[in-house]
Amino acid sequence: MRVNMTVNGRPYEADDVWEGESLLYVLRERLGLPGSKNACEQGECGSCTVRLDGVPVCACLVAAGQAEGSEVVTVEGLADHARQRSGEAAGAVCPGEPEEGHPGTPGTTRHPEPTRPGQVAPLAPVQQAFIDAGAVQCGFCTPGLLVTADELLERNPDPSDADIREALSGNLCRCTGYEKILDAVRLAAARTGEAV
Amino acid sequence: MDFLRPAGWEEALAAKAEHPTAVPIAGGTDVMVEINFDHRRPEYLLDLTRVAELAEWEATDRTVRLGAGVPYTRIIEELRTELPGLALAAHTVGSPQIRNRGTVGGNLGAASPAGDAHPALLAAGAEVEVASVRGTRRIPVEEFFTGVKRHVLEPDELIRAVHIRRADGPQQFSKVGTRNAMVIAVCAFAVALHPRTRTVRTGIGSAAPTPVRAREAEEFLGAALDEGGFWDSGAPLDPSVVRRFVELCAGACRPIDDVRGTAAYRRHAVGVMARRTLGWTWEAYREGEGRTAQCA
Numbered sequence: 001m002r003v004n005m006t007v008n009g010r011p012y013e014a015d016d017v018w019e020g021e022s023l024l025y026v027l028r029e030r031l032g033l034p035g036s037k038n039a040c041e042q043g044e045c046g047s048c049t050v051r052l053d054g055v056p057v058c059a060c061l062v063a064a065g066q067a068e069g070s071e072v073v074t075v076e077g078l079a080d081h082a083r084q085r086s087g088e089a090a091g092a093v094c095p096g097e098p099e100e101g102h103p104g105t106p107g108t109t110r111h112p113e114p115t116r117p118g119q120v121a122p123l124a125p126v127q128q129a130f131i132d133a134g135a136v137q138c139g140f141c142t143p144g145l146l147v148t149a150d151e152l153l154e155r156n157p158d159p160s161d162a163d164i165r166e167a168l169s170g171n172l173c174r175c176t177g178y179e180k181i182l183d184a185v186r187l188a189a190a191r192t193g194e195a196v
Numbered sequence: 197m198d199f200l201r202p203a204g205w206e207e208a209l210a211a212k213a214e215h216p217t218a219v220p221i222a223g224g225t226d227v228m229v230e231i232n233f234d235h236r237r238p239e240y241l242l243d244l245t246r247v248a249e250l251a252e253w254e255a256t257d258r259t260v261r262l263g264a265g266v267p268y269t270r271i272i273e274e275l276r277t278e279l280p281g282l283a284l285a286a287h288t289v290g291s292p293q294i295r296n297r298g299t300v301g302g303n304l305g306a307a308s309p310a311g312d313a314h315p316a317l318l319a320a321g322a323e324v325e326v327a328s329v330r331g332t333r334r335i336p337v338e339e340f341f342t343g344v345k346r347h348v349l350e351p352d353e354l355i356r357a358v359h360i361r362r363a364d365g366p367q368q369f370s371k372v373g374t375r376n377a378m379v380i381a382v383c384a385f386a387v388a389l390h391p392r393t394r395t396v397r398t399g400i401g402s403a404a405p406t407p408v409r410a411r412e413a414e415e416f417l418g419a420a421l422d423e424g425g426f427w428d429s430g431a432p433l434d435p436s437v438v439r440r441f442v443e444l445c446a447g448a449c450r451p452i453d454d455v456r457g458t459a460a461y462r463r464h465a466v467g468v469m470a471r472r473t474l475g476w477t478w479e480a481y482r483e484g485e486g487r488t489a490q491c492a
């Protein structure tokens with residue numbers, strides 16, 4: 001069957017999709033978006049987490065046909081998504097506007113460009129925070145954690161430790177022991193708080 | 197395989213009548229695992245996520261009609277007051293990602309003895325509304341399950357909604373597992389005080405081939421509360437009454453030994469949960485939660 005959806009703001013069409021196929025498979029194998037990881041295929045690890053019409057879900061448990069006509073955000077689109085959000089929050093949706101407080105270079109102004117394929121996108125605050133806090137080791141869990149953490153901060157800009165733990169409880173990491181991941185989310189929250 | 201995508205309820209029923217072997221898929225958190233692991237290759241998948249009616253709930257005076265497709269996250273956020281026991285149980289399901297997709301309709305459809313919604317539904321008092329092109333029927337939730345992963349649905353039927361009694365007193369849910377998130381219950385227990393009818397109801401999960409109520413325990417406690425004038429006095433419960441209630445709850449289990457726990461452990465744990473949850477609900481009742489609700 002054919003499946004149409006919008007991924008990271010762009011329309012996509014996948015042909016010859018098998019009816020039992022997961023959204024994760026379509027993203028990775030048919031649309032060339034391998035950022036969402038496939039580890040368990042049973043909803044246990046969260047490494048395939050994407051936003052489906054805004055809601056964080058395990059892409060491995062969504063049937064491709066269920067995503068027909070929906071809006072998907074994957075880790076590949078996270079920076080754009082975060083930038084659009086902060087643009088909206090500032091009351092200016094214009095993508096060319098300068099933006100305050102790029103996390104990596106405090107105090108300087110950044111001129112974000114809409115990303116094109118092949119171009120290295122500037123990072124979302126939560127991505128930069130993961131790097132700065134040392135929350136990435138092998139990196140396999142990272143895309144899912146980033147999507148989950150970004151959604152938490154969108155909903156709750158000033159989360160308690162309990163909020164963070166609960167929000168991330170569906171994302172497994174076998175490397176970091178989670179402490180640095182918690183640090184990263186706290187850091188992203190603190191920086192976002194300053195920037196607003 | 198064919199993917200059926202009805203846009204409305206009537207269309208869904210027609211599709212199920214035409215293809216009785218079609219496997220309904222709501223949140224997919226059970227179905228997709230089976231497909232990903234090749235445990236299931238249905239001829240037809242019947243996607244219910246486009247049927248808007250299923251994702252709605254409505255409250256009347258005495259009940260909430262919960263659409264089969266309302267995800268757990270919304271139950272937790274929107275129905276904590278009307279359905280506190282179910283909201284607590286929903287909060288223990290899987291992880292946020294699973295709760296964003298998983299539904300009570302899917303929990304009933306899977307009919308696992310470990311389904312977390314079931315004890316809460318049993319304790320609150322609920323009827324499952326199922327329908328086909330032939331018509332609609334309502335099944336008390338205690339009669340819905342017929343065995344491990346088996347239920348009373350006919351091949352052409354779908355679950356439309358669950359009618360759950362609105363809480364008129366404190367409710368609790370408790371679950372034993374190896375950690376807090378992402379855990380199938382070793383066993384689970386739910387209790388609901390119903391001051392309006394002066395009754396107590398329970399639900400036990402993962403300790404018998406189907407979810408069950410501890411009816412003897414309910415009757416015993418109901419009589420003890422009535423005879424002792426406890427509903428009016430709100431006095432602390434006699435330890436002997438609590439002890440007997442706990443014994444009867446543990447006695448209602450028909451557990452098995454499996455990888456998650458032994459039968460003896462489950463029976464013991466159900467007793468512990470029965471004591472704790474009764475303690476919490478009775479405290480809440482004494483502090484006025486239940487008694488205010490009764491007057492309202």
Ligand SMILES: Cc1cc2nc3c(=O)[nH]c(=O)nc-3n(C[C@H](O)[C@H](O)[C@H](O)COP(=O)(O)OP(=O)(O)OC[C@H]3O[C@@H](n4cnc5c(N)ncnc54)[C@H](O)[C@@H]3O)c2cc1C
Pocket residue numbers: 042043044219220221222223224225226227228229244264265288289290291294297298299300301302303304305306310311312313353354355356378379380381
């Ligand atoms: C990682 C993970 C953790 C989990 N943790 C828990 C947990 O802690 N507690 C728990 O109880 N469960 C848990 N589950 C199981 C699952 O999430 C629940 O059973 C959930 O309620 C299923 O809902 P769903 O909408 O996703 O069902 P689906 O997978 O869409 O369907 C489940 C079954 O119900 C049938 N069905 C669905 N809707 C209808 C309908 N309207 N009419 C008739 N039949 C229907 C389907 O055909 C299928 O047989 C977990 C699953 C995963 C993957």
Ligand code: FES
Pocket residue numbers: 037038039040041042043044045046047048049058059060061
């Ligand atoms: S791959 Fe989807 S949760 Fe693990």
Ligand code: FES
Pocket residue numbers: 135136137138139140141142172173174175176
């Ligand atoms: S960094 Fe390796 S799994 Fe998390």
